[in-house]
Amino acid sequence: MERNSKELTVKGKVIDGQSPAICLPLIGTNEEELIRELKTIVAQEPDLIEWRGDFFEKLDEEAKVMDALLKIKDLAGEIPILFTIRSVTEGGEPIPLNEEAKVHLLTRLIETGKIELVDYELHNESRYIEHLREVTRSHDVKLMVSYHNFEQTPPLESLFEKGEQAEQYEADLVKFAVMPDDMKDVLVVLEATHSLDSYLRIPVVAISMGGNGSISRMFGWRFGSMITFAVGHQSSAPGQIPLEDLRTVVGIIKKSL
Ligand SMILES: O=C1C[C@@](O)(C(=O)O)C[C@@H](O)[C@@H]1O
Numbered sequence: 347m348e349r350n351s352k353e354l355t356v357k358g359k360v361i362d363g364q365s366p367a368i369c370l371p372l373i374g375t376n377e378e379e380l381i382r383e384l385k386t387i388v389a390q391e392p393d394l395i396e397w398r399g400d401f402f403e404k405l406d407e408e409a410k411v412m413d414a415l416l417k418i419k420d421l422a423g424e425i426p427i428l429f430t431i432r433s434v435t436e437g438g439e440p441i442p443l444n445e446e447a448k449v450h451l452l453t454r455l456i457e458t459g460k461i462e463l464v465d466y467e468l469h470n471e472s473r474y475i476e477h478l479r480e481v482t483r484s485h486d487v488k489l490m491v492s493y494h495n496f497e498q499t500p501p502l503e504s505l506f507e508k509g510e511q512a513e514q515y516e517a518d519l520v521k522f523a524v525m526p527d528d529m530k531d532v533l534v535v536l537e538a539t540h541s542l543d544s545y546l547r548i549p550v551v552a553i554s555m556g557g558n559g560s561i562s563r564m565f566g567w568r569f570g571s572m573i574t575f576a577v578g579h580q581s582s583a584p585g586q587i588p589l590e591d592l593r594t595v596v597g598i599i600k601k602s603l
Pocket of ligand 1: 371396398430432465492494521523553555575576582583584586
């Protein structure tokens with residue numbers, strides 16, 4: 347198999363692009379819902395679990411967040427946790443924290459040693475991104491710098507620039523998830539994935555959302571996208587497909603290689 351010599355080791359697990367790492371999102375609004383979701387999710391043995399913190403209704407009560415994290419970690423066992431607070435401007439839920447408080451919470455979570463990856467959006471002020479880069483590095487947590495657009499697919503050059511910016515921040519990986527108008531936009535994402543995969547030193551995660559884009563979730567890894575998000579319990583974005591279906595498709599592709 348020719349592609350992708352990049353590797354990312356998370357909690358002793360190597361993500362190397364020879365198969366996509368499959369990530370299942372957790373979107374519970376409280377501890378009880380999170381635990382219920384987790385039981386379904388863990389049974390499916392994903393490679394990663396993403397806790398979408400923006401769905402958690404008590405995000406402004408640090409003790410409650412910490413408590414939920416301990417429970418999640420306990421149930422997730424060896425499966426690495428990606429922690430994400432998606433902003434409303436990039437398709438997330440409204441949260442009761444301003445950016446300063448959000449960065450403070452992310453810092454506290456990173457310091458617990460209970461999360462393995464953290465997502466932070468590229469549009470944020472550079473002082474925040476740089477701060478999180480420092481904290482993640484000193485706690486051996488991977489920093490994923492991300493960009494989302496639920497309205498459209500920016501041109502190839504713009505996606506390329508985002509990849510370059512993430513690399514300048516010394517992110518461990520760059521991710522973008524964008525909405526296509528048509529299949530040409532899906533091709534833009536696949537092309538950006540392929541080019542960025544060869545051009546950047548850091549790994550890329552690239553998603554074209556919605557029904558048209560869902561092929562990027564199934565085949566994107568062959569173009570260089572290292573992680574794909576699927577449905578374990580409930581979806582967190584349009585176009586995600588059930589983990590079992592994804593595994594079937596990946597298995598078929600691997601057989602033909
Ligand atoms: O950024 C991403 C990717 C995603 O938006 C998707 O399209 O699968 C799902 C989100 O939960 C995650 O944070």
